[in-house]
Amino acid sequence: MEEIILKTNNLCKYFYRSTGTISRHQVTIKAVDDVDITVEAGQIFAVIGESGCGKSTLGYTLTRIYTPTKGRIWFDAEDISYLQKSELKRIRRKMPMVFQDAGASLNPKHTVGDILSLPLKIHYSLSRTEIKERVKQLLEIVNLPQEMMTRYPGYLSGGEKQRVGIARALALNPRVIILDEPTSALDVSVQAKILRLLIDLRDRLRLTYILITHNLSLTKNMADRVMVMYLGKVIEAAETSAIFENPIHPYTKALLSAIPVVQEKERKLLPKEVILDGEIPSPANLPETCYFLSRCQEKKSLCKKAPCPELKEVEKDHFVRCHL
Numbered sequence: 001m002e003e004i005i006l007k008t009n010n011l012c013k014y015f016y017r018s019t020g021t022i023s024r025h026q027v028t029i030k031a032v033d034d035v036d037i038t039v040e041a042g043q044i045f046a047v048i049g050e051s052g053c054g055k056s057t058l059g060y061t062l063t064r065i066y067t068p069t070k071g072r073i074w075f076d077a078e079d080i081s082y083l084q085k086s087e088l089k090r091i092r093r094k095m096p097m098v099f100q101d102a103g104a105s106l107n108p109k110h111t112v113g114d115i116l117s118l119p120l121k122i123h124y125s126l127s128r129t130e131i132k133e134r135v136k137q138l139l140e141i142v143n144l145p146q147e148m149m150t151r152y153p154g155y156l157s158g159g160e161k162q163r164v165g166i167a168r169a170l171a172l173n174p175r176v177i178i179l180d181e182p183t184s185a186l187d188v189s190v191q192a193k194i195l196r197l198l199i200d201l202r203d204r205l206r207l208t209y210i211l212i213t214h215n216l217s218l219t220k221n222m223a224d225r226v227m228v229m230y231l232g233k234v235i236e237a238a239e240t241s242a243i244f245e246n247p248i249h250p251y252t253k254a255l256l257s258a259i260p261v262v263q264e265k266e267r268k269l270l271p272k273e274v275i276l277d278g279e280i281p282s283p284a285n286l287p288e289t290c291y292f293l294s295r296c297q298e299k300k301s302l303c304k305k306a307p308c309p310e311l312k313e314v315e316k317d318h319f320v321r322c323h324l
Contacts, residue, residue, distance in 0.1 A: 113149035
């Protein structure tokens with residue numbers, strides 16, 4: 001059995017807001033609801049779904065940027081669910097995040113050298129010379145020239161900014177890196193270079209990735225296991241090959257059918273095209289029945305009456321949340 005490095009049980013993250021002007025009442029937004037994941041060391045675990053499905057919130061909760069509303073998170077066999085701020089310092093050193101907007105995550109008033117030095121100053125007692133040497137090593141690891149140390153983020157390209165973000169995540173020798181849409185803001189040619197870098201770093205440094213993305217082609221080529229989310233819920237989870245070769249949930253089929261193809265023979269490898277109609281339920285007013293009911297083209301009479309289905313294992317290590 002492979003080493004389990006990250007695990008959750010019934011993980012939930014809710015947000016609360018008040019509505020109404022005269023008679024105000026509180027509304028609960030279930031951004032992440034009852035999520036169980038198990039990530040093995042060295043694995044690339046992908047979380048996919050439409051915008052607003054809870055992917056990024058899950059990432060922020062795993063790294064404890066957000067405190068869970070309820071449920072448990074284990075990292076390296078330690079329960080980190082409700083650690084205090086002072087205790088989280090050592091955890092975040094081992095599980096950093098590479099953010100979607102690389103430019104916004106870099107302080108524009110700091111040079112690249114300052115940005116990469118900061119985590120070293122916070123977590124280690126190193127001399128200026130030792131910090132400078134470590135920064136040079138980090139730039140070399142992500143294939144950036146040493147002259148980059150004196151530049152400011154505003155003078156970097158999108159790909160260079162993302163490489164700096166990756167270098168910062170590597171500064172403290174992490175075990176797991178959360179990648180939140182790591183290539184979404186980049187040109188296609190730059191995306192390919194960043195992906196090759198990430199794969200190379202995973203193999204060289206024995207890293208584990210949580211890949212948060214809506215890019216299904218990227219998921220197919222990079223991930224070992226895939227979890228599909230919809231309105232905060234896990235609706236399907238399996239090995240990557242099982243998801244792409246035998247999608248079971250109607251929503252997963254619809255997602256995969258929308259993957260762009262270049263040649264017609266590639267189209268034959270995808271599910272029959274599904275065009276989703278109907279309204280997405282409001283996260284503030286979720287139905288008692290299946291969350292996907294209003295858009296599902298395979299729904300039966302049972303689906304309209306029964307409560308939201310549980311996540312069940314329908315094949316070995318293949319889980320689906322669907323009455324059918």
